[in-house]
Amino acid sequence: MSDREPPPRLRLDALVKTWPGVRALDGVSLSIRPGEVYAIIGENGAGKSTLLNILSGVIAPDSGHIEIDGRALVVRTPLDARAAGIAMIHQELKHVPELSVAQNMYLGRPLTFAGGLLVHRRAQERRAAEVLADIDPSIDPGVPIRTLTVAQRQMVEIGRAMLEDAKVIAMDEPTSSLTPSEFERLVVLIEAFAARGVSIIYVSHKMSEVYRTCSRASVLRDGRSVGVVSLADTAETELVGMMVGRELARAEHRSFVTDRIRLQADGLTRGRHVIDASLSVRRGEVLGISGLVGAGRTELLRLIAGIDKPDSGTVRIDGELVRAHDPRAAIRRGLGLLPEERAREGIVAGRSVVSNIGLPSFARFSRFGLVARRRLTATAFRLMQELGLRPLDVERPIGTLSGGNQQKAIIGRWLAASSQVLLFDEPTRGIDVGAKAEIYAVIERLACEGRAIVVVSSEMLELLRVSDRVLVMREGRVVADLPREQIGEEQILAHAIPRNAHRAA
Amino acid sequence: MNRTDTESALSPAPRRRVRVSVRDAGTLLGLVLIIIVFSSLTPSFLTVPNLTNVLQQSSINACIAIGMTLVIISGGIDLSVGPTAALAAVVSATLMVNGVPISLAVLAALGIGIACGLFNGVLIAWAGLQPFIVTLGALSLYRALALIFTDGSPVFGIPAEFRAITNGEWFGIPTPVVIVAILALIAWVLLNKTALGEYILAVGGNQDAARVAGVPVARTKITTYVLSGMLASIAALILVGRLGAAEPTLGNLWELDAIAAAAIGGASLMGGKGSIVGTLLGAVILGALRNGLTLMNVQAFYQLLATGIIIIVAMLIDRATRGK
Numbered sequence: 001m002s003d004r005e006p007p008p009r010l011r012l013d014a015l016v017k018t019w020p021g022v023r024a025l026d027g028v029s030l031s032i033r034p035g036e037v038y039a040i041i042g043e044n045g046a047g048k049s050t051l052l053n054i055l056s057g058v059i060a061p062d063s064g065h066i067e068i069d070g071r072a073l074v075v076r077t078p079l080d081a082r083a084a085g086i087a088m089i090h091q092e093l094k095h096v097p098e099l100s101v102a103q104n105m106y107l108g109r110p111l112t113f114a115g116g117l118l119v120h121r122r123a124q125e126r127r128a129a130e131v132l133a134d135i136d137p138s139i140d141p142g143v144p145i146r147t148l149t150v151a152q153r154q155m156v157e158i159g160r161a162m163l164e165d166a167k168v169i170a171m172d173e174p175t176s177s178l179t180p181s182e183f184e185r186l187v188v189l190i191e192a193f194a195a196r197g198v199s200i201i202y203v204s205h206k207m208s209e210v211y212r213t214c215s216r217a218s219v220l221r222d223g224r225s226v227g228v229v230s231l232a233d234t235a236e237t238e239l240v241g242m243m244v245g246r247e248l249a250r251a252e253h254r255s256f257v258t259d260r261i262r263l264q265a266d267g268l269t270r271g272r273h274v275i276d277a278s279l280s281v282r283r284g285e286v287l288g289i290s291g292l293v294g295a296g297r298t299e300l301l302r303l304i305a306g307i308d309k310p311d312s313g314t315v316r317i318d319g320e321l322v323r324a325h326d327p328r329a330a331i332r333r334g335l336g337l338l339p340e341e342r343a344r345e346g347i348v349a350g351r352s353v354v355s356n357i358g359l360p361s362f363a364r365f366s367r368f369g370l371v372a373r374r375r376l377t378a379t380a381f382r383l384m385q386e387l388g389l390r391p392l393d394v395e396r397p398i399g400t401l402s403g404g405n406q407q408k409a410i411i412g413r414w415l416a417a418s419s420q421v422l423l424f425d426e427p428t429r430g431i432d433v434g435a436k437a438e439i440y441a442v443i444e445r446l447a448c449e450g451r452a453i454v455v456v457s458s459e460m461l462e463l464l465r466v467s468d469r470v471l472v473m474r475e476g477r478v479v480a481d482l483p484r485e486q487i488g489e490e491q492i493l494a495h496a497i498p499r500n501a502h503r504a505a
Numbered sequence: 506m507n508r509t510d511t512e513s514a515l516s517p518a519p520r521r522r523v524r525v526s527v528r529d530a531g532t533l534l535g536l537v538l539i540i541i542v543f544s545s546l547t548p549s550f551l552t553v554p555n556l557t558n559v560l561q562q563s564s565i566n567a568c569i570a571i572g573m574t575l576v577i578i579s580g581g582i583d584l585s586v587g588p589t590a591a592l593a594a595v596v597s598a599t600l601m602v603n604g605v606p607i608s609l610a611v612l613a614a615l616g617i618g619i620a621c622g623l624f625n626g627v628l629i630a631w632a633g634l635q636p637f638i639v640t641l642g643a644l645s646l647y648r649a650l651a652l653i654f655t656d657g658s659p660v661f662g663i664p665a666e667f668r669a670i671t672n673g674e675w676f677g678i679p680t681p682v683v684i685v686a687i688l689a690l691i692a693w694v695l696l697n698k699t700a701l702g703e704y705i706l707a708v709g710g711n712q713d714a715a716r717v718a719g720v721p722v723a724r725t726k727i728t729t730y731v732l733s734g735m736l737a738s739i740a741a742l743i744l745v746g747r748l749g750a751a752e753p754t755l756g757n758l759w760e761l762d763a764i765a766a767a768a769i770g771g772a773s774l775m776g777g778k779g780s781i782v783g784t785l786l787g788a789v790i791l792g793a794l795r796n797g798l799t800l801m802n803v804q805a806f807y808q809l810l811a812t813g814i815i816i817i818v819a820m821l822i823d824r825a826t827r828g829k
Contacts, residue, residue, distance in 0.1 A: 307717060331719040345717050348710035350777050355703055360719030362700035370698045413718065 007070030009034040009199040010086075010168050015064035017050050024050040025061070026223040032168070034069075037190060037200045039210045039231070042220030042243055043432030048203050051220070052172055055201075056088035057081035068167060079108060087161030091173040093153050097146035102128040104145045105160040131159045135189060150177040150293075151185075158189060169193065170201040175209060176429075177293050180493065187213055205433075207236050219243055244434050251437065253484075254444060255468050256284035262452035263335075263421045265304055268313030273299040275476040277313070281421070281452040286443060288467030288487070289456045291496045295473040297456040298340055301423045304454075305337040306330040317421055331360050336414030340425040340456075342403065346410050349399030353389075353409050354380045356398045360417045376416075383412040388438055404428075404435025411442060422446060424455045428462060440465050460489050472496050528771040531826070532786040535769075535819070539790060543797035550797055557679065563792030564681040567785055568740040569759055570766035571685075571692045572733030574784045577767055578696070579729045580709040580776030581629060581636035585621065586737040586763060587756030588647035593617040593738035595651050598660040598751030607667050614738040621647055622734025626727030644760075651753035659752040663745060671746025681743045688736065693781040705729060709776030765812070766791055769819040790815065 010032040017025040025047045032038045042048050053059045055066070057078040066073045068084055075081050081088065095104045102125040103110075110119045111127070128141035136155040145153060154174060161169045175183050190200055190213055202214050210217065211231055219227050219242040226242050263281040268274055274296045281287045289297050302308045304315050309325040316322065323329040327337075339345035347356055357380045358365060365376045380394045387408040389401075398409055407427065414422055427443070428436040443466050447453050457463050463470055470487050472480040472495040480495040544551040569586050576583045597614035601607060621643065628639045675683045696702040704725040707715040716722050737756075745751045768774065769790055770783025794815055798808045 305717070327716055328719050328721060337717055339714075339717055344711075345713045348707045348714050348777070350710050351703075351706060355707070356718075358703065359707055359715065362703050366700050369700075370694075371700055371703065373698075417719075 006034060008032060008067070009036070009069060010201075011065075011067040012051075012055075013065040013067070015051065015054060015066075016062045017054060017059065018062055023223050025054070025064075027064070028218075028220065028223070028225045030218045030225060030228065032199050032201065034167075034199055035194045035197045036216065037194050037202060037214045039214035039217035040201060040203045040220065041205075041207075041210060041217055041239070043434060046220040046243070046432070047223040048220055049172070050223075052088065052170055052201075052203065055081065055086055055168075055170060057086075082109070082164055085165065085167035087157075087164060087166035087169045089154065089157040089161070089169065089171045089174060091176060093150070093157060095145045095153060095156075098144050100125070100142050101132075101139060101145050101148070101156055102141040105131075105141070105156060105163055109164075127163065128159065131162045132156070134192075135159050135162075136185075151179070151182040154178070154186070155189075166198060168199045168201065170203070172203045173205065174202070175204065175206065179292050179497075183209070207239070211236070240433055243432075251440065251465065253465055253467075254448075255484075256444075256448045256450075257468050258283045258285075258450075262318055263304070263454070264316040264319075265300075266314050266316075268300065268303045268315070269311045270299060270303055270308060271311065273476055274303060274310075277303075277473070277476070277478050279454075279471060279478065281454060283450050283452060284447050285468050286447050286453045286455060286466050288463040288470040289454060289473060290458065290460075290463055290470055290492050291473035292498075293458070295496065296476040297473050298425055299476075300473070301337060301425050301454065301456060304330070305335060305423060307337070331417065331419070334418070334420040335423070336360075336417065336419035336421070337423045338407070338410050338414070338425060338427060340429060342406050342410065342430075347398045347406055350397055353384065353394040353396060353398050353401070356409055357383070357394075357413045357416050359413060361413075364417075379416055380412060383415050384408065387412060387442060402432075402435070404431040404439070407431060407435075407439060408442075411439075411446075420450070421452045422454070424453065426457060427455060428457075428459070436462075460487075460492070463487060463492075474498060526771075526780060526782070528823075529780055529782045529786065531822070532770055532783050532790070535822075536786050536790050536793065539793050539797070543793065543800070547797060547800045549800055555796065555800070557677075557682075559789065559792050559796045560682045561679045562796065563788045564679075564685045565740045565743055566759070566762045566766055566791065567788035568685045568688060568736050568743065569733075570763040570770075570784045570788050571689055571781060572729075572736035573760070573763040574767045574770070574772050574779050574781060575692065575696065575705060575729045576636075576733050577764070577772045577774060578709045578776060578779040579705045579726055580712060581726060581729065582640060582764070582774070583625065583730060583733045584637065584640040584760045585625060585643035585647055586733060587759035588644050588651060589618055589621040589734050589737040590741035590744070590756040590759065591651040591751075591753050592621065592647045592654070594741035594745050594751040594755055595655045595660055595753050597738075597742065598663060598745055599655070601664055601667060602660055602662045607664065607670075610667075611742060614742055615735055618734035618736070618738030618741075619731050620734070621737075622731035623727065625734070626730035629730065630723035630726040648753075655753045657753060659750050661750045663749045663751070668746050668749055671743050681747075684739070684743065688739065689781055689785055692732075696781055701725065701728060706777060709778075711777070762788075762791060765816050769816065771823070787819075 008031040012028060012030050014027045014029055015025050016027055028047065028051060040048055040051065054061045057075045057080050060076055066075060073084050075084065105128050106124050111124045112118060113120050125141045132139050132141060135158055136152060139152055139155065174186060193200060202210065204210055214231055216228060216230050218225050221243060260283045261280050262283050266278045268277045277300050279287065291297050303310045306325055306327040306329060314321060317333040317335060320333060322333050354377050358376050362371055365372050377394060384394055385392060389405055389408050398406060428439055443453060455466055464487050467487065468484060470482045471478050472492055474496055475498055482491060549555055573583060593614040596617055597610040600610040600613055625640055625643050628634050629636050671680055673680045696705065704720045707720050708722050708725050712722060744755060766787035767779060767784045769787030770780055772779030791812060794811055795808050798811055
């Protein structure tokens with residue numbers, strides 16, 4: 001009897017990839033049907049990125065097989081992957097900013113004539129326009145791609161996949177910069193692709209999205225596939241349990257708010273990014289700030305921390321006025337910022353954990369001009385032990401640590417500096433579920449010890465877990481101040497969505 | 506995450522590591538290889554007088570390269586070191602020749618170096634201009650000032666007392682070598698043991714992160730350029746003492762040799778990485794190479810070729826063993 005079923009669209013068999021000292025992938029296998037929307041989930045460090053990188057040709061596996069529609073495949077370069085019909089939409093979109101939308105869509109494989117010498121720009125733009133018409137007709141293929149929003153650029157990437165008749169489209173954290181309505185658009189597109197027989201691989205931390213769009217999921221943990229589940233039949237807690245490998249206690253929020261105001265910002269304004277924003281945080285209080293991407297939350301934190309120059313407005317810490325546009329002045333008064341993009345603004349990757357922790361404190365840890373290294377290292381060690389850094393090695397280059405550990409180190413930096421006002425910008429971005437819980441516990445402890453804490457976050461559950469109050473920002477302004485009882489997805493969205501884009505439910 | 510190392514999770518205190526830089530060891534190996542090669546090709550290479558000569562001839566470049574290393578680690582570059590040296594040389598030489606006490610003339614030279622560095626540093630750190638462009642412009646500017654100051658002519662008649670200082674010896678080691686060794690030691694302590702050193706490495710590694718973390722970025726950058734300028738003026742004094750004259754045209758292409766020494770020694774032009782020991786070894790490698798080829802009667806053109814090849818080979822080895 002011959003096979004009744006078509007071969008799987010994509011089959012990965014026993015993929016292994018080892019880096020020095022770490023087995024990033026330890027024999028991962030999976031099988032995806034044509035037209036299926038398949039999730040790959042797991043904590044950071046579980047191997048998701050490595051798997052995607054192998055699939056898209058960025059790195060080569062040490063061993064294992066890849067098959068598309070039953071045909072074995074050797075993928076050594078990204079062009080191999082694209083030629084085989086595998087399209088990859090990265091979390092960090094890799095576009096050339098000054099080139100046009102169409103040029104970016106044809107990057108690496110331009111439409112040429114005259115024997116491959118000349119590029120047919122207009123033909124490229126025409127084809128691009130055709131493809132984009134189904135996805136987002138408002139995009140003009142002739143404009144430089146840097147003029148597009150992140151959501152639009154993602155649509156361009158999907159358009160590129162369509163241009164190349166992709167058979168498998170892999171999406172890595174596709175919604176990290178999308179609004180809810182943009183996400184809905186994406187879902188419609190995904191369903192359209194699936195209906196046409198294209199398989200989609202969806203990698204995301206956001207369980208709600210995974211449950212919404214995908215039918216099955218591979219759960220990765222420590223480089224291995226610990227199970228393939230049908231999402232309709234598996235509860236979220238069970239899934240999380242598989243990812244983490246242990247039971248995560250559901251913690252309750254505790255409040256330590258007192259009466260004394262520690263941080264007071266008044267009338268902060270910077271161009272159109274932040275308009276007349278004010279806030280106050282008490283001793284022991286955790287103030288959440290929510291809002292859509294681009295609402296000005298990060299910009300507000302940067303103004304308070306002195307990194308950007310305000311057009312107007314003041315900041316007071318413990319009643320004392322802080323000099324504007326002077327990060328060191330703010331730090332001296334007890335402020336510490338934990339930026340959203342750790343790699344770009346948080347850590348000096350090549351330096352050790354100790355050096356990173358000591359950055360604001362070197363002057364204080366010095367005697368006769370020489371840094372008291374032993375004292376600093378001992379302090380760093382103690383702090384990292386308390387915060388749960390694993391493995392507990394403070395001499396390692398900080399760039400080799402996981403996201404969660406790096407964040408602990410940055411927290412340690414401000415603890416070593418005795419900072420009393422901490423500004424967290426998306427504290428658990430890119431951090432796995434297990435470490436997330438630890439960070440929340442740390443934030444709670446810091447508040448308990450009398451600090452004033454601000455947490456900017458896009459995750460409702462996170463805000464609910466840590467905040468005593470939540471501010472909502474919209475288009476640069478603070479538009480709502482919600483007490484705990486009113487923190488909820490609908491409430492916040494009602495304030496967060498710009499008026500002219502608001503559609504009737 | 507795979508837990509591959511659990512001992513440290515249980516130890517009560519951090520392990521103290523004695524770190525010998527692998528990269529520096531590699532550079533040393535390169536130097537040893539060059540010495541071996543030349544010793545076998547020319548009998549006169551491996552003699553005390555000749556090796557001392559190598560050190561002496563490398564000392565000026567080493568001096569400049571130390572300053573260059575600090576600037577490069579902080580993420581910048583200083584193309585104006587040669588003309589800075591020339592300006593410092595002609596001004597202090599003119600003072601000396603006109604009866605000003607030597608100590609004051611030396612201070613004047615240092616002052617010029619500091620001023621030149623300050624000019625560069627302020628434009629780069631406060632006005633936010635690109636180091637390459639600023640120091641390129643300063644290169645022409647300082648050169649012009651030196652030429653204008655002496656009307657293009659060299660300054661002769663350097664006092665014998667001064668020359669005695671720079672041409673003397675300490676326990677058989679030429680004074681310039683001792684001076685540069687001491688400067689290198691100070692620079693090493695500065696880079697590895699002081700807050701400023703941590704700041705330099707942080708600014709070069711990730712300037713934005715350094716700023717958010719409270720590092721005085723502008724002050725750090727300006728300091729590196731000031732130190733570079735000072736070291737250039739010290740190198741100038743050494744040369745003036747040796748030659749007995751100060752030419753406004755001295756220091757031509759000094760920046761290239763300094764950058765080469767720093768790069769061979771492991772400094773990355775992207776910033777954040779570098780080693781004083783490595784730079785010294787790099788300077789000696791260049792000096793030994795030239796010395797050996799001269800002993801072999803190889804023409805100057807081919808020496809230039811060899812220098813270029815060595816630099817590229819060093820970079821290839823670096824890439825192969827370290828990645829980016």
